[in-house]
Amino acid sequence: VEPVRIRAYFPETLYFNPALITDGRGKALLNVPLADSVTSWRLTCMGSSLNGQLGSTTADIRVFQDFFIDIDFPVSLTQNDQVHVPVAVYNYLQTDQTIQLQVEEDDWFELIDLPPKTVTLAPSEVRAVYFPIIAQKVGFRKFTVTARGSEMSDAVARTVEIVPDGREYLITESGRLDGSVTHTLNIPHDAIDNAGRIFVKVYPGLLSQLVEGLDRMLRMPYGCFEQTSSATYPNILILDYLQTTGKITPEIEMKAKGFINTGYQRLLSFEAPGGGFEWFGKKPAQLILSAYALMEFYDMSKVHQVDPDIIARTCQWLLKHQQNDGSFQPAVRILHDEMKEKLNDNILRNTAYIVWTLANTGYDGPEIKKGVDYLRGHLDDMKNVYTRIMVVNAMASVDPKNETTLDTLRTLYDIRIEKDDIVFWQAKSETPTYGSGTAANIELTALAVQAFIRCNRKYADVSKAINYLVRQKDAHGTWQSTQATVQALRALLLAEKTGAAQNHAALTVSINGREIKNLTIDHTNCDLLQLIDLKDHTRKGKNTVTLISEQRAALSYQIVGRYYLPYSHVTPPRQEPMSISVDYDRIRLAVEDILNVTASVANNRPQPAHMVIVDLGLPPGFTLIPDKLNQLVDNGTIEKYSPANHRIIVYLREITREKPLEISYQLLAKFPLRARTPVSVAYEYYNPEITTVAPPVSLFVAPKK
Structure with missing residues (x-):
């Protein structure tokens, strides 16, 4: 029998070709190897001539064959x-x-029906056959x-990805490599x-630090302004760095600008009526969030076309909120006497943040001097570490030698915390x-680094502090929250400009x-992340990993261990800061039946939980019926939601202890299965240490009756 391709x-x-050059008649011949997809491709072409004339066109490329099959796999099992x-x-x-x-049989699955299946189809008939x-076996597996x-x-x-039936745990060890280091x-068992x-990551230079977390940042939720903003900002920082250092390539530039353009269009949708920006684009706008938007749009304008009106409009919106004494008041005043100290600190914090923003976005009007004068006259009101750091940054942006x-x-x-070879500032x-927590400590430390570098002080x-930031990088290549990640990247960029590259x-x-890998870092790969996968040598029990550098080079490294425990071996904590449960109205149903689901999220702390993300697992073989979630958006129970592969991301502005939240939705069963649902997770977006998990549930879907 002849083999079938x-x-x-x-x-x-x-x-993709970012720089195709035509001949003198404006023609170019491309040999494009087509993929295996039976589909219609959309060709988009943009061109410019030597004298600046522009043109563009689109066309369809249809790929078809008279007989074909396709596999409708879920994203994961x-x-x-x-x-x-x-x-x-x-x-x-x-x-x-x-x-x-x-x-085609393989050792990762057991085929229940061994004989081949035979069907007869009439002309133009389409039919589904089930295996x-x-x-x-876990891992990414091929089904043929x-x-x-x-x-x-x-x-x-x-x-298809086969994920372990257990809870994931990550172990990370990281730092600067100067000589040798050993971790266990x-x-x-x-x-x-x-x-x-276990895998090892080695960062020879800044670019490898910047690039590593990009994919993770792009996959982060982007349902509110700050999330969209912070997922876009790393691309802006990278593009600016590469252009400044002359390391840009057409491929990287085109890809980064594509991400930036997508983020830019999303960001514009969060401008509140009347000006300024708010988390979900509603009135009233928020001062510090609007200042953050202004700084990002200004930085974006260095590498991407930005409507100058949005920069001017946001700047003017901020300026009109300045008081006669030069301060920027919180949106909600605190009038109780016992809260006056906090009010004064909030005023100082707002003023410092906005002055810092204005001074770093090209504005040089008299409002900056009024703001700095206010800061200098109210230094005794600094009761908060964050406020102190922002006051220094604001004054340093205007006059670093004052x-x-x-x-x-x-x-x-004087208020730093120093432990061996690290320094950090702690948020209270x-x-x-x-x-809050570690994410806030990272953000504060990164902002402090920026202040010291601007003032050209305390390089030791x-x-x-850079050591601290490097060690706090998580297993996904980011620094826990988006704010912490963006400020850490800004600090690393400033440090790179003042230090010598290795x-x-x-x-x-x-x-x-056992020696596994020898690496040589030189000018050809000093900007590339080096990843060494030790999976084949990972064992249960103790694993001792040793890194030895023959030269005393200031390399950064991270060692990551990942394992899964069966859910039956996981002991839930007695009292979590938040809790989540997911209840199904039944666990046995048939194809085309509707499954009713209720997710309950509770905040178990006295203080409100802000900006909560509920990440609901979408079982394999099911599709979302959006009607009930749309109703929750319409009545304000949830801010918004977005389906994403095998998950449903729900955005909540706040959960109080007194008002647990119920999220009801419906799923439609598409094909027969007996499967475990993915876990569902609720967490604070800006403090991901506050996380709660609902374990999976087994569902059984029978063939349609």
């Missing part, structure tokens, strides 16, 4: 799920065709089906088999965007006494 290449973007994989069979031939469908399997027809044949391979990571992994600026900087230095209250302590080193990576 397997279609397995299904990219979202088929071809959980280990031990049993699912009837639907294979759609399309017969557009002019005659009947008898087709034999055969699954029941049990997913057994061959369809041999009496007239024409086809074969297709699709990939422990994988519990009751962890799920073959799901544990004695009052330097004196205030010294008071900031929420930041203006509700950050700046280095120790671009030569030799590195050895070992695990459990």
